[in-house]
Amino acid sequence: MTTHTTSPQTSRKRLVVVGNGMAGIRTLEELLAKAPGRFEITVFGAEPHPNYNRIMLSPVLAGEKTFEQIVLNGRDWYEANGITLFTGDPVESIDREKRTVTAMSGRTVAYDTLLIATGSTPFIIPVPGADRLGVVGFRDLADVETMLEAAAQGGRAVVIGGGLLGLEAANGLKVKGMDVTVVHLMDTLMERQLDRSAGTLLQRELERRGIAVLTGADTAEILGNSRVSGVRLKDGQVLPADLVVMAVGIRPNMALAKAAGLACGRGLQVDDAMRTSDPAIYAVGECVEHRGQTYGLVAPLFEMARVAADRLAGGETSAYTGSVTATKLKVTGVDVFSAGDFSGGAGCEDIVFRDAARGVYKRVVVKGDRLLGAVLYGDTKDGGWYFQMLKDGADVSAVRDTLIFGQGFGGGEGTANPKAAVVALPDSAEICGCNGVCKGTIVQAITEKGLSSLDEVRAHTKASASCGSCTGQVEQLLAVTLGDGYAGEAKAKPMCKCTDRTHDEVRRAIAALELKTIPDVMQRLEWKTPDGCHHCRPALNYYLLCQWPGEYKDDYRSRYINERVHANIQKDGTYSVVPRMWGGLTNAKELRAIADVVEKFAIPTVKVTGGQRIDLFGVKKEDLPAVWADLNAAGMVSGHAYAKGLRTVKTCVGSEWCRFGTQDSTGLGVKLERLTWGTWTPHKVKLAVSGCPRNCAEATIKDLGVVCVDSGYELHVGGNGGMHVRACDLLVKVATEAEVLEYTGAYMQLYREEARYLERTAPWLERVGLDYVKKRLVDDPESRKALNARFLFSQTFSQDDPWAERASGAVDRHEFAPLAQVG
Template sequence: MSSNERPRLIVIGNGMAGIRTVEELLRHDGEAFAITVFGAEPRENYNRIMLSPVLAGEKTYEEIVLNDRAWYAENGVELIAGDPVVSIDRAARTVTSRAGLVRSYDRLLLATGSDPIIIPLPGRELPGVVTFRDLDDVEKMLAAAKEGAPAVVIGGGLLGLEAATGLAKRGMKVSVLHLAGHVMERQLDEAAGHLLETELAARGIEIITRADTGAILGDGKVEAVALKDGRTLPAVLVVMAVGIRPNTALAKDAGLEVERGIVVDDFLTTSDPGIFAIGECVQHRGQCYGLVAPLFEMARTCAGRLAGHGGNGYQGSVTSTKLKVSGVDVFSAGTFTADKSCEDIVFRDAARGIYKRLVLKEDRLIGAVLYGDTGDGSWYFDLMKRAEDVAPLRSTLIFGQGFAAEGAGADPLKAVAALPDEAEICGCNGVCKGSIVSAIREKGLTSLGEVKAHTKASSSCGSCTGLVEKLLAATLGDEYEAETGPKPMCPCTQHDHGTVRRLIIAKGLKSIPAVMQALEWQSAEGCHSCRPALNYYLLCAWPDEYRDDSRSRFINERVHANIQKDGTYSVVPRMWGGLTSAKELRAIADVVDKFDIPTVKVTGGQRIDLLGVRKEDLPAVWADLNSAGMVSGHAYAKALRTVKTCVGSEWCRFGTQDSTGLGVRLEQATWGSWMPHKFKMAVSGCPRNCAEATIKDFGVICVDSGYELVVGGNGGIKLRGAELICKVATEAEVMEMCMAFIQLYREEAWYLERTAPWIERVGLEHVKQAIVSDDERRRALTARFLRSQTIAQIDPWAERAEKQVDAHEFAPLVAAE
């Protein structure tokens, strides 16, 4: 049959999806259609997913061409390149190109792909702002690349990171701005994202997360990028890589059904039975795809239907992702945002930078994230696609296909036993597995302490302790008895609080993912017990560098109110030292009336509690209180709660000192300081102790000759009287002792440990030695406390001043969730 007699198929789009469909159709029947392909680019079909290696200089354009001009000619396919179709006449069954060329069709295939999203920023039209979708974009980037010149990539997704790596290889100084908390958040969980950021930073690429871009600056060309937080980054090139959207304009103008993408059925047919659509431009069962594997699956189905074959149609795709950056092994497939019905299996090898996480649901693998060792990615992906029951493989699944094939059984210790003898176990002391196992066998070692003494493994930082214990268990079998010691923080880790605090500083760990990877956490993202603790320990260790993680706070701390049993909230504004004023009382009364708050109560800490506030009203309630100069009393926080006072010498005939004034000064100096647990203070104006200072965490009892300072009191379920640590003569000494005591408590206590059990654990003499006897250490503790008070901690929405100022000057403390 001549080409004039065959039905006419027009393909709009010369990309990978359209031409793959043509290839599949030719395999079915090379004579089925007279085929014409319109392409917007003046080029043949090339592999777009290999643009990153072209940018990096690892490949040339010629090496990524999939179908050269000769292929089109050999297969009788007419290619009209560089002349895109601009309109479709469905009634006449014709298409018209930009140059005015009109062609008729019997079947039409839309493969129009997607368009890059351009953020509507001021300066987005300046020369030097590019996207990363085709070879023209690559050529613009290469033209801008200069040795050491600065470039900014907006978007830390797959394309953005590939663009950044390519530009860095071309000699540019690259910064990546990403709005989310970690890069590639759609493909990677927090732990894998952290490892990737660390690797890219080692390659000289600056990663700035939670970065909200404000504008692109320049006079006639790109010169800088301004962030909304006030930072400015110099740049001669800005790459927009924030995402894509289906290119549906042509289909919409033609009257086809369009939602997010061109709506198609299981056979890729549009709302017009003579028109098909595939690739990034389509929406199938509510889903749009931006990866190549689903496009090729669509192409097979669509080609079969065009050739007249049946089949079950396209059922949707399970997708997998790999980052195309040489030397970085990343694999992601399925879902990793598991719910409570799912189970996580996590493996971490900190020394080799390996992280693996599998997500199971009802004995089926539904998600996998691999970093550093992706060799089993295809196997996991196949298990996912086939929805295979993995229950028989459960105990060794994380170790990969090799273990499954070898029948490793149900003992996970075999994974450790299977490590090669040269595998390094203790990085600090360079001790390999073979040396440890030999020592265990030859010297009859049976305990961790003996292994430390003979091999030095686990004797330095201690992060390899768990691995050494597994080697002991694997080597000795039933003869091994694990040593008892401090309890682990939680089921996510083998480490106790003290070890974690020590290693955070010793290893310079400055983020929750960094801690979890280095200390080989046994869960992907921790739990409700360890995340708040790690958040606190990092805040305390690195106040200048660590950013508070709101996800690691309980609901009370996130909304600055205490949740009640009926689901409403309790709001407690701060009253400094128990003092208030007519203005503050009016503000409270107005809020009670305005928001119909049912209960108002005076608390035991000399404040007023507003009970029954609806969650949706919290931001507005706080806004009204803030406008009157009132801030949160932190009645929900692991922080300073109250400073209770009596009226003291100003009014009381027994008062010896200005207890109220001192209480106010103590509260204003220490409020907002993040601590292991709640912290209460009191100042009594005389030994009659009306403010109950002797059952507070830090208490001051005023006497004729000065001030007696007591610590470690607790008036809760387990009553504990505070103990005297010293007597001082001046208010300045009280302030210094108080700050030093708080900082010592902050740095030494475990998370959720009150001062009473902390002092019982470390001993009162230890506290006295640190803050009373050792003047130099007391001054250092006080200095660290004052430094931490200049940084936003307990109130992530408040921009704390860089100097200690009156607390009433601080910004509102509550933001809507």
């Protein structure tokens, strides 16, 4: 056994924190801000990770965030603050007499003051089989990892519990491709937070997403052998399941405290100073019971943390007096808010607003002149406003008549304008509910610390740093406080006149909100036109195609004519046709077929292109399918000379014939073209392979160019000819053809996923920087392999010859024939 004690040269008090979660670490952050250096601090965490944002586990499960994105304090933070951190080592006993704690590893650490923040554990309902493999709670990253592993196999999941956590889990598993059934004991979902109307709307929305919901359903048994195979309900119904998530509630984690003889009820009991029955021991978070209440939401934990930190820092007056809580459901695309009491009762008055077309339901409950509760579904932007009045016990009689319409109506002068609404808020108004930051604090930080950006405000005040839903309000505060001094968050231009959103914002929303059709995007992102325009529609079509390979159905009406009819329109309305010549190679059979087609259809002009193929000009639109059929018959496919996609792979002749050639550049060119043909990209993409540094294929002004050298292959990226010639940058040098192919796939995918529509690789590279591309492709092999894998996956859906589909008359037949002939 090792014992850590204070080093003799310091006289600092020793603070030990049991629990490395949000409440404990928030207390430390507040403490370090108030009284840095007061304590020598040691933290024990049961999980093997640094401190992370547990409320964001749902987005991690749904794949909207990565674990790295929800880490709150990395190990460097502990180091910088001189905190000793033991992760993966839960504390197992407290010796209050000797003032030491002992962890699972046998490590014993002495304390002067102890802070218990052990959080809670999911309640596992005591039914037979609840201990089978494949039954998990939804509490920590390990649970999420278990769920993601199960989801990767597909199959069926049963989520027991239709509350906040259960529904977030159900949604995440559904997004990940599982068949999900929610089993809920009560008649309505989230009955503690929602009334029946809102609960029903929510249920309908989840069912629309393909999640089955059983209400009034009581679990009798978890079936299976060693692994779970299903759930049997008390009414006899059996639901097959490969995974069961228990989300019926949480229980304060107080076993440690109880064993140490601290006073416990439903939780570890604390007074208003957050002190337990032992004055040397404090407690915060979900493990505590305060004035008979336990809490499972983040805002109250942070309020407790503030009081505990103040007391630890030597303060004597601060007190926690309990919290009024509000709830938001973190299911992307479902807006649900509830706060206070809405169970009704004597003297209560309900005000209800419905808008079926928008799927909006709002209900506020008023008693006398005070607001008692609010339930919002479908439109939750006034949630904060109601919550503030609720917490303040504000007199609402003056705005009573328009209360239900929200702040835009009720607040008086011109508050429909969001900026004016922010101005109208008192300094005490809470802006960030997660971190309990009020308007006054933010404004003070902006003026006193000279903050000028969202990131700076986040760094200094934490406002909008957790769930991010108050980001807009924080930006308004920056604008109001700094006036013209606020440059705004560096924003790119909107996509087009149909929307105020930028390309990047729209793309993020498509992923985050799982928008899968153009009308969905326009509806959710509030397009200002009924069906967009010729700028945004092709862009949206591309973004959706890229985001949902195999799932999104291409919208040909949103494609420019060339991509719709797979040929290039010319100034007289005829078309040009370019068959693919792999790596610039052709043969007698192909040339003969081309010659025959030229004669048969009286094609007026035949020209060799800059991309080493043959272009047939002046083909009439109605002849296109027959021209393609003849070319197909000779084994030729579309050259995509019209596409925002892979055009050509230009090659020189290489080591097979050339006396200078170092590698088989033609062969490699064919391989690259076989790999990349058919892909859709933000703009056209041209590749080239030169067999030696003489570079006859002009590879260094291509989107990606390979220059072969004796010892391998140089990969050059981001070049183009055109109006503004840009020579490539050298990305990397590799030794084998296999590496060339992997890098190419990864580079194509990075460009596909991150460049804006109609942005070629050259301006894209200048915008994001070569270093960034190197970071993603060269420095991080995992990232490169993942990108390449996504590229290969999307290619499985894109390598069908569009000419063959149309020549057979199976696709878009109407394009090539008139509707009627009259006169």
